Amino acid sequence: MGTILDTILDQKRIEVEELKQQTFSKEKKPHASLAESLRNKSLTIISEIKRASPSKGDLNLNVDVQEQGKTYERCGASAISVLTDTKFFKGSFADLEKVREVTTVPLLCKDFVIDEVQIDRANDAGADIILLIVAALSQQRLQELYNYATSYGLDVIVEVHDEEELETALSIQPAIVGVNNRNLKTFEVTLETTERLAERIVSSGALFISESGIKTREDVERVQRAGAKGILVGEAFMTAASLEELFAGLQV
Ligand SMILES: O=C(O)c1ccccc1NCC(=O)[C@H](O)[C@H](O)COP(=O)(O)O
Numbered sequence: 001m002g003t004i005l006d007t008i009l010d011q012k013r014i015e016v017e018e019l020k021q022q023t024f025s026k027e028k029k030p031h032a033s034l035a036e037s038l039r040n041k042s043l044t045i046i047s048e049i050k051r052a053s054p055s056k057g058d059l060n061l062n063v064d065v066q067e068q069g070k071t072y073e074r075c076g077a078s079a080i081s082v083l084t085d086t087k088f089f090k091g092s093f094a095d096l097e098k099v100r101e102v103t104t105v106p107l108l109c110k111d112f113v114i115d116e117v118q119i120d121r122a123n124d125a126g127a128d129i130i131l132l133i134v135a136a137l138s139q140q141r142l143q144e145l146y147n148y149a150t151s152y153g154l155d156v157i158v159e160v161h162d163e164e165e166l167e168t169a170l171s172i173q174p175a176i177v178g179v180n181n182r183n184l185k186t187f188e189v190t191l192e193t194t195e196r197l198a199e200r201i202v203s204s205g206a207l208f209i210s211e212s213g214i215k216t217r218e219d220v221e222r223v224q225r226a227g228a229k230g231i232l233v234g235e236a237f238m239t240a241a242s243l244e245e246l247f248a249g250l251q252v
Pocket of ligand 1: 211213235
């Protein structure tokens with residue numbers, strides 16, 4: 001039996017064919033920079049809009065994405081990640097477009113990118129950043145999609161989960177590497193993944209983000225100690241009783 005990642009990628013191949021029937025603006029727009037924030041701020045927080053997930057089910061299904069986006073910006077988010085996958089995360093490109101209307105902070109189109117047309121779609125919807133998951137791509141496709149996205153002026157987070165994926169990522173000399181603490185095949189989450197891969201990332205000179213499973217100030221300190229300059233937080237923000245308090249608590 002295949003993994004959840006295999007199932008998601010099968011669905012993406014269907015969606016890519018559908019997207020190819022549509023036309024998107026290929027305009028190169030000015031893009032707000034995530035890399036600049038990672039270089040200059042002591043902690044870059046990427047706050048995610050995540051209605052639901054394969055591992056946790058519904059998190060905040062009926063969230064008002066514009067209100068959530070505005071609150072993230074007010075609380076000090078350096079970037080906002082919007083899950084655009086519908087089948088597994090109950091998000092959409094419409095969510096991304098709605099958030100774009102109300103904020104100027106950099107927006108990450110969080111999806112499973114396997115084809116250039118998805119990057120056209122993300123750029124058209126107003127994204128500033130895309131994610132490329134090494135586990136979903138060959139080295140050659142990773143390089144091609146990275147070049148394609150950066151030719152739009154988009155920032156790219158190249159996501160890895162283990163040593164082998166990290167070496168593939170570093171072979172294309174990415175500006176930003178994200179370590180996903182969640183194993184996308186088993187759903188296991190541990191911050192040890194960030195700690196294990198940290199030294200190699202820091203010594204490569206890439207900007208370093210830790211993703212998933214971050215809920216407390218202790219978690220933030222742990223990944224910062226390892227060398228991460230940014231964190232990507234979804235579930236904790238989507239289920240927080242008070243976003244303001246959680247934000248303040250993570251940054252103390
Ligand atoms: O979250 C999942 O269940 C999931 C399953 C399969 C593929 C990807 C998945 N999540 C995407 C993410 O990487 C997270 O949404 C993101 O890093 C935030 O994680 P968290 O703070 O733990 O919600």
